Amino acid sequence: MMLNKQYAILLPILLAAGCATQPTTQQPTKPVRQGNVQVTQTQTIKVKPAPVIVQQQTVITPKPSYRSFSDWKSDFSMRAMSAGYSSSDVQRLLSSAYLNEQVISLDSGQPEFSKMPWEYADSAASDGRIATGKRKFAEQRSYLSSLESRYGVNAEIIAAIWGMESSFGAVTGNSYLPSALASLAYDGRRQEFAETQLLSLMQLLQRGDVSWSQLEGSWAGGMGQTQFIPDTWVKHGVDGDSNGHRNPWSTADALASTANYLSNSGWVRGLAPFYEVTLPASFDYSTVSTKQPAARWAALGLDTIDDVSLDANTQMELWLPAGKDGPALLLSPNFDVIKVYNNSSNYALGVSLLGNAIVGKSGLRKSWPRYERPLSTSQVTRLQQRLTSAGYDTKGADGIIGTNTRKAFQSWQANNGQTPDGFISQSSASSLTSW
Incomplete structure (x- = not known):
């Protein structure tokens, strides 16, 4: 079940509007070993990109305020x-x-309270939504497959966004x-x-x-x-x-446009948004939320639960959405692409889980620590203020737990006797939120 096993080379689709990077194809050579890690070396061949036409639009400068x-x-x-x-x-x-x-x-x-990740996951992949999704996916299977072939975006992800955004058009x-x-x-x-x-x-x-x-x-x-x-x-x-x-109210136009949008935003063909992994007992939690090549994660002892192999050079980010006691996920570049719809990791996780469920794949294997409780908005603000005052800059105190707040809290954890997993809850942040 090692993360480093050889697998088919991916073809990146890099069509982001205005992107100056040229797409490449990768040709496999032969497997080599790096320590105890077997990886596949690749040869990069530059390919002339197809022209991307970005429609210009006039933006008129607004005034700051009006009397009425x-x-x-x-x-x-x-x-x-x-x-x-x-x-x-x-x-x-x-x-x-x-x-x-x-x-x-x-x-x-x-909202008065921030939500825990399993609340998003439960809502996104509810029994009712999954049942409707399977039916709608079957009805549109041929068309969704054609979109996947054309744009490279997984058919189940297109369907899942359809379900998340409008309950499949309802x-x-x-x-x-x-x-x-x-x-x-x-x-x-x-x-x-x-x-x-x-x-x-x-x-x-x-x-x-x-x-x-x-x-x-x-x-x-x-x-x-x-x-x-x-x-x-x-x-x-x-x-x-x-x-x-x-027309955005047309099913065919909406689904095709979703595939086009994700493709233009950098979707990589053949790559899942995330892969669930297990961590070794001696894992260095300071690497949480960092991006490393897949071969590096393998060298650190991470195993994919479903025995999936990843290209050695693919940049992956380790995310522990519920800390050390919850699931561990390696996020691919496609996870970030989903966030062009909604810049929330919980949203991208919900889309990914719903997509898997629609096509009959299993959910997360590691259970959620449902005993943990979220902070209120006022507690988050207090946490941000106290972290910043202690030298762990959260880049503002807006009452919303974002990347900067999690990173600051992770640094505080490392210096205050906690496992630095970046997970903020009533129990982990109690000393920073109490009066």
Whole structure:
């Protein structure tokens, strides 16, 4: 079950828009040994990349604040028309837009408690969602397989994102998009983002991809079956059913666009998002959350649970989502690609687990430490403040556990008698969160 066994060489698909790196193919030579690790040396051959066309979009500079929603509407209209947008389209889009206070509340709100990773996993791969996913996957098997062949993205991952984003097309949102985006623009916190989405939405209306009667989505601007925001759809939307339009509410267009988006973001063909591993008893936990070549992880004693072999040079990151007492995962570059949809490791884990379940693969073998409890938002803020004061900089105190907070806590653990696994819970952080 060693991580270092020879396996088929992967073909990276590096089509990220604007990327200057040339794609390569790798040709195997012969297996060699590095200490007790057998790896496959590869020969790199540069391949001329296919041209990537990135659609340019005018971004108009917003002002910082307005006295009223009407003032913002008036100013945005003038700036949009000055940037070349049709006055009739601008007026039509804004005339029906109203200030949605609920959107502003949702945008600025924070949950009282941070969630534990198994809560995301349980929700993402619930029995009901898995059952629906298997049925939908069977219905779309041929089409999803064709997308995998064309774009290199695993069919089950495309299906899992479909399930996570809209429950396989059943829930695409009931917020009126012009009002939601206009409210976010007026509110100020996400002004530039929201105005860019409004301009992109006008582009989609002008070219006929979206109809004026089809403008309901999520409060954050997501559209259709895989919840693209307008600007991303302008850049990555695909006409999957060949009807001359790229409509995010069309199943074929949405699934093809998801595959295209992940491919353009650097998806590597044939590589799973993560591989569950076991750690040796004498493992050096200071390497948690670092990226190392697969051969290095093998030399450190990591074994893949399902006897999977990885290319020696593939960069992998070790993640312990629930610390030393939970599952240990080696994350591939594709795990980060999934996060272009939602920049959350828990989201990427949920998508990966749902995808595995849809095609009948087993879930995580190591059980979760469900006895652990999360911190409240106020406790996280206190933790960040105290870590920073003690010399472990969390880069701010926003009440949200992110990469910087975990790294700071991991360093604190190493210097204060804890296993430095970076896992933050009521028990591990008690001395830093109590009064």
